[in-house]
Amino acid sequence: MTKKTSSAREVANVRGLVATYADARYTLFSPDADAATTRIAIANAKAIKPVKSAQLVINRVPLADAIRWVLPDAVPPCRIHDAGLQQELLLLFIVGQFEVMGFLSILISNALLSALSIAELGLISSMVGFILDQKHHVRTYTVDWPDQTVQLVVLPTDKNLWTDHGHASNGLAGYGFFLGLFGVIVAFRQRSRVGKPPSKTLLALIILQILAVLFALAVLIFVFVVTYETQGQRIQESIATSGVPYPADKWTPETWFKAVLELPLADKQRSNMISRNVTIMVAWRWILIPLFLLHVLALGCSVFEYVRQRKALRNGEQFEQVSPFKPE
Numbered sequence: 215m216t217k218k219t220s221s222a223r224e225v226a227n228v229r230g231l232v233a234t235y236a237d238a239r240y241t242l243f244s245p246d247a248d249a250a251t252t253r254i255a256i257a258n259a260k261a262i263k264p265v266k267s268a269q270l271v272i273n274r275v276p277l278a279d280a281i282r283w284v285l286p287d288a289v290p291p292c293r294i295h296d297a298g299l300q301q302e303l304l305l306l307f308i309v310g311q312f313e314v315m316g317f318l319s320i321l322i323s324n325a326l327l328s329a330l331s332i333a334e335l336g337l338i339s340s341m342v343g344f345i346l347d348q349k350h351h352v353r354t355y356t357v358d359w360p361d362q363t364v365q366l367v368v369l370p371t372d373k374n375l376w377t378d379h380g381h382a383s384n385g386l387a388g389y390g391f392f393l394g395l396f397g398v399i400v401a402f403r404q405r406s407r408v409g410k411p412p413s414k415t416l417l418a419l420i421i422l423q424i425l426a427v428l429f430a431l432a433v434l435i436f437v438f439v440v441t442y443e444t445q446g447q448r449i450q451e452s453i454a455t456s457g458v459p460y461p462a463d464k465w466t467p468e469t470w471f472k473a474v475l476e477l478p479l480a481d482k483q484r485s486n487m488i489s490r491n492v493t494i495m496v497a498w499r500w501i502l503i504p505l506f507l508l509h510v511l512a513l514g515c516s517v518f519e520y521v522r523q524r525k526a527l528r529n530g531e532q533f534e535q536v537s538p539f540k541p542e
Contacts, residue, residue: 317401317402317404317405317519318401319515319518319519320397320401320404320512320515320519321397321398321401321402323508323511323515324393324394324395324396324397324398324400324401325394325398326394327390327391327393327394327397327505327508327509328390328391328393328395328397328398329394330390330501330504330505330508331386331387331389331390331391331394331505333501334383334390334501334502334505335384335387335388335391337494337497337498337501338383338384338387338498339384340491340494341380341467341491341494341495341498342380344491344494345369348368349368349369352368352484353368354366354367354368354456354457355368355477355479355480355481355484356479356480356481357454357477357478357479357480358478358480359451359477359478362451363480364451364454364455364456365456365457366449366454366456366460366474366477367457367458367459369470370459370460370461370462370465370470371459371460371461372459374459374460374461374463374464374465375465375466375470376440376465376466377466377467378436379433379436379437379440379441380467382432382433382436382437383433383437383499383502385433386426386429386430386433386502386505387505389426389429390426390430390505390508390509393419393422393423393426393512394512396419396422397423397512400413400415400416400418400419400516403415403416404416404519411523412520412523412524413520413523416516416519416523419516420516420517423509423512423513423516426509426513427509427510427513430502430506430509431506433502434502437499437502438499438502441468441469441499443464444463444464444465444466444469445469445472447463447465447469447473448473448476449473449474449476449477450462467495468492468495468496468499471488471491471492471495472492474488475489475492
């Protein structure tokens with residue numbers, strides 16, 4: 215479908231809406247208007263549901279004034295006093311609200327996704343910075359055991375330290391940040407799609423969001439399983455040796471530094487600094503749960519809007535088949 219054809223269809227739909235609300239002399243809303251004709255006009259309008267009309271109603275613009283705004287000087291401003299017709303128009307207004315809600319739901323969910331993802335990136339980056347600082351500048355901790363004093367290397371051996379879960383979480387956060395930005399852009403493109411097929415950019419967003427949900431679920435399971443398998447371990451005095459990386463057990467940065475805090479460290483300020491950074495490690499791990507839920511929410515909003523656009527297109531095509539108003 216060409217852009218010109220889509221634009222002509224949109225013009226036809228808007229003018230068709232106006233025509234169904236007005237008789238040949240544009241006096242449908244005059245005091246002597248026929249109620250049955252008005253009901254037919256409302257029924258026809260439900261088949262089109264243009265976004266622009268819905269936005270006018272949301273802004274509390276009277277319907278007759280809204281029609282006059284679409285076609286200037288066509289209809290004199292007046293009111294509908296029939297309670298039944300007012301209920302019908304209210305229903306039309308509610309249906310029209312869903313079109314605006316589709317744009318807002320995609321916008322808000324993706325904006326929140328980007329915000330939480332950048333927060334997750336910040337926490338993980340803070341953990342990485344702390345580990346590098348300890349490894350290259352601090353290097354050892356002085357541990358005052360009753361029988362001996364040991365210069366414990368700040369990290370265990372490389373083969374005993376899990377870091378893959380941190381890389382995966384970092385990748386998820388980065389993906390979520392850019393996906394959220396893309397979703398915000400797509401949301402603004404959905405504001406007016408009357409008479410048009412479902413957006414291709416929206417379909418692309420849905421595909422990327424499905425991948426993101428699967429990715430987030432995999433990372434969430436991976437991180438919590440690895441943490442659960444390495445928690446509760448203790449650094450043994452009999453194994454620890456000065457200047458040699460601790461060789462026993464498997465650790466994550468979080469579980470290793472928790473075990474370090476249980477040791478009688480000589481430097482209490484160092485202990486307080488480790489405690490603050492352990493809190494950050496715990497925080498980014500638990501943020502993975504709301505991050506996963508936001509991915510699911512964003513996907514749900516996009517699918518809802520895609521289905522609504524397909525349904526609106528079918529309704530518009532059905533209206534064109536019976537409407538005497540054709541594109542110019």
